[in-house]
Amino acid sequence: MAAQVPDPQVKVYKARGTINAFLGLFIILVTVILTIILYTAVQLYRSSIAQEDSVRLAARNLDYSERNFGQVMRWSLYALVELSRETLDPTRLEQVRASLNIAAQRIQLPMFRDLYNEPLTADIDSLAALILNDTDPKLKAIIAAPQDAPLASALRADATNRVLSVEQTTNEILLKNEFIRKEQAGQLIDSTHRSSERTRESFTFLVGAVLLFIVMALFSGAGVASFFSQRERVRLALEQLNQHLEARVHERTTAAESAAVEAQRASQVRSLFLANISHELRTPLNPILNFSHAVASGMLGPVTPEQVDALDKVTISGEHLLSLINDALDITKIESGQLALYVEQGINLRGEMQMVIHAAESLLRDKPAVRLDIDIPDTLPPITGDKRRIRQIFLNLVSNACNYTEQGHIVFRLMRVGDDILGVVADTGPGISVLEVESAFQNFQQTENGLRKGMGTGLGLPIARYLAEAHHGRLWLESRVGVGTTFFVSLPIRSTLAAGVVHSRLSEVTTITQTG
Amino acid sequence: MSLIGKRIFIVEDNIENKAIMQLLLEKAGALVAFDRWGVTTVEKALSFMPVDLFLMDLMFPHDQDGYQIATRLRAVSELRTIPIVAVSAADPAEEIARAQAHGFSGFIAKPISFHDFVPYIEGVFAGKQVWN
Numbered sequence: 267m268a269a270q271v272p273d274p275q276v277k278v279y280k281a282r283g284t285i286n287a288f289l290g291l292f293i294i295l296v297t298v299i300l301t302i303i304l305y306t307a308v309q310l311y312r313s314s315i316a317q318e319d320s321v322r323l324a325a326r327n328l329d330y331s332e333r334n335f336g337q338v339m340r341w342s343l344y345a346l347v348e349l350s351r352e353t354l355d356p357t358r359l360e361q362v363r364a365s366l367n368i369a370a371q372r373i374q375l376p377m378f379r380d381l382y383n384e385p386l387t388a389d390i391d392s393l394a395a396l397i398l399n400d401t402d403p404k405l406k407a408i409i410a411a412p413q414d415a416p417l418a419s420a421l422r423a424d425a426t427n428r429v430l431s432v433e434q435t436t437n438e439i440l441l442k443n444e445f446i447r448k449e450q451a452g453q454l455i456d457s458t459h460r461s462s463e464r465t466r467e468s469f470t471f472l473v474g475a476v477l478l479f480i481v482m483a484l485f486s487g488a489g490v491a492s493f494f495s496q497r498e499r500v501r502l503a504l505e506q507l508n509q510h511l512e513a514r515v516h517e518r519t520t521a522a523e524s525a526a527v528e529a530q531r532a533s534q535v536r537s538l539f540l541a542n543i544s545h546e547l548r549t550p551l552n553p554i555l556n557f558s559h560a561v562a563s564g565m566l567g568p569v570t571p572e573q574v575d576a577l578d579k580v581t582i583s584g585e586h587l588l589s590l591i592n593d594a595l596d597i598t599k600i601e602s603g604q605l606a607l608y609v610e611q612g613i614n615l616r617g618e619m620q621m622v623i624h625a626a627e628s629l630l631r632d633k634p635a636v637r638l639d640i641d642i643p644d645t646l647p648p649i650t651g652d653k654r655r656i657r658q659i660f661l662n663l664v665s666n667a668c669n670y671t672e673q674g675h676i677v678f679r680l681m682r683v684g685d686d687i688l689g690v691v692a693d694t695g696p697g698i699s700v701l702e703v704e705s706a707f708q709n710f711q712q713t714e715n716g717l718r719k720g721m722g723t724g725l726g727l728p729i730a731r732y733l734a735e736a737h738h739g740r741l742w743l744e745s746r747v748g749v750g751t752t753f754f755v756s757l758p759i760r761s762t763l764a765a766g767v768v769h770s771r772l773s774e775v776t777t778i779t780q781t782g
Numbered sequence: 783m784s785l786i787g788k789r790i791f792i793v794e795d796n797i798e799n800k801a802i803m804q805l806l807l808e809k810a811g812a813l814v815a816f817d818r819w820g821v822t823t824v825e826k827a828l829s830f831m832p833v834d835l836f837l838m839d840l841m842f843p844h845d846q847d848g849y850q851i852a853t854r855l856r857a858v859s860e861l862r863t864i865p866i867v868a869v870s871a872a873d874p875a876e877e878i879a880r881a882q883a884h885g886f887s888g889f890i891a892k893p894i895s896f897h898d899f900v901p902y903i904e905g906v907f908a909g910k911q912v913w914n
Contacts, residue, residue, distance in 0.1 A: 606875040
């Protein structure tokens with residue numbers, strides 16, 4: 267027997283697998299979000315570095331401006347010194363002029379404008395304009411006329427003033443520069459501090475994120491792995507369940523097969539038993555009935571009428587006993603599905619019914635008040651069926667009619683109706699009430715009249731109806747209490763029954779048509 | 783006396799059944815011999831030659847049946863063509879088909895009919911098959 271794998275276990279495995287898969291997916295999602303955050307942190311860090319760089323660049327520009335303004339001042343002082351000389355050297359003045367112009371142009375570079383505020387920019391512009399528009403033409407003039415003493419004197423005075431102005435502006439700028447430098451230094455410190463802080467934060471964040479990422483990756487990996495392992499477990503469990511089911515199906519099939527074999531064997535045993543018992547019960551009746559006949563017939567010597575009468579009673583009782591035995595065996599066979607028909611073609615109903623007519627005449631011998639009307643035309647077509655059983659159907663019906671009818675008439679008629687032979691057995695007996703119709707067809711059930719008379723087994727009608735249906739025909743009745751009963755039997759002329767031995771089964775439900 | 787001179791061999795284990803058949807057949811003028819258990823049928827039949835007809839019961843004790851006895855009769859050349867008619871209390875619906883398959887010439891149900899038994903046998907001698 268295979269190991270029990272209950273169905274719910276498979277469900278549990280499946281559910282676990284699904285949960286793990288969802289967990290894994292969730293973890294992967296979280297990891298993606300973390301990666302985005304980490305990327306943002308790195309970008310922040312880089313921007314703080316860039317800010318620091320820009321501060322450093324500004325500081326560099328500041329140094330440059332200082333140098334330039336220093337140069338302007340130095341060149342100015344130098345020009346003044348040159349002018350204060352007794353003999354002016356035009357070549358050196360030309361050098362002074364060129365240097366001043368370069369310095370004036372350089373302090374007007376855009377990078378200084380970004381560095382200072384509005385008034386200081388104006389100062390720078392006016393300083394440059396002064397050098398380029400005023401000092402420069404005057405220097406040009408003195409270079410052209412170095413010997414002009416009054417011009418030199420005027421220039422000297424002018425230059426002295428200018429030096430003061432230049433010095434003032436330069437000092438202002440340097441002061442301003444100092445201020446800016448301090449500011450910048452603070453900014454730089456702040457920025458550096460901030461950026462280093464950011465760096466630290468980013469690094470911490472980075473490490474945390476990496477650790478989290480690793481943990482998440484491990485978890486999600488475990489989740490995915492678990493999902494697949496659960497799936498494998500589900501597959502294995504299903505496989506096991508399948509094997510188990512197969513084993514169980516095999517087991518059941520074997521059991522069913524052996525039960526079928528057993529049932530078949532039991533059926534065969536019963537069949538054999540029935541065959542034996544019917545044989546054994548009928549066998550002794552053979553000498554009983556026939557020796558009675560033999561003695562009564564005078565075959566064995568002269569007999570008196572009283573002796574014949576006595577032997578007739580033996581014969582009648584013996585035949586009654588035989589019919590009881592036959593009925594009991596028939597109903598047993600019918601109920602166990604063992605009743606066989608020996609189907610032949612070309613049955614001559616008129617010929618077969620002779621025995622029925624003889625039986626009726628014999629039963630009515632002591633009932634002169636009952637008239638027997640037989641109408642069996644010799645034009646009836648031959649039919650297919652079991653001739654003994656067809657005979658039995660009508661024998662049962664006609665015997666019933668004879669037994670229950672005390673006066674009036676009994677009609678036994680066969681006719682062709684379409685594709686069927688219709689048999690009619692009508693009597694003027696006590697009739698069967700509506701309430702008794704059903705029980706008349708039940709095994710061992712008799713009507714009140716039947717019970718009162720104490721005749722028969724109550725099997726005649728059920729057997730007759732079964733035999734009609736086994737021939738694919740029908741048996742029904744119409745009856746009126748106090749008027750009489752008419753039985754109808756329809757049998758197909760061309761039966762679909764195959765010739766030979768036919769085992770027929772008891773039909774499930776038989777409907778009864780009853781009118782009147 | 784329609785069966786005058788006919789030699790009829792009965793194979794039947796029940797003495798009373800044999801007796802009534804013998805009575806009816808002998809009253810009709812036939813000569814009757816019989817074997818009870820089927821074991822010595824061939825020898826007895828050969829000593830009763832020329833046999834005109836076998837009447838064969840079908841059920842015997844000791845797991846033997848009339849068909850086996852018939853087969854043994856058929857195996858003897860002198861007995862091969864002699865007609866065999868079954869006389870049995872078994873269900874005719876089942877046995878007629880088997881009897882036909884074994885080459886029997888008829889089946890008479892037990893209890894036999896006092897009035898019809900001899901006419902059936904006459905029918906067999908007239909060349910008819912009797913499947914009653």
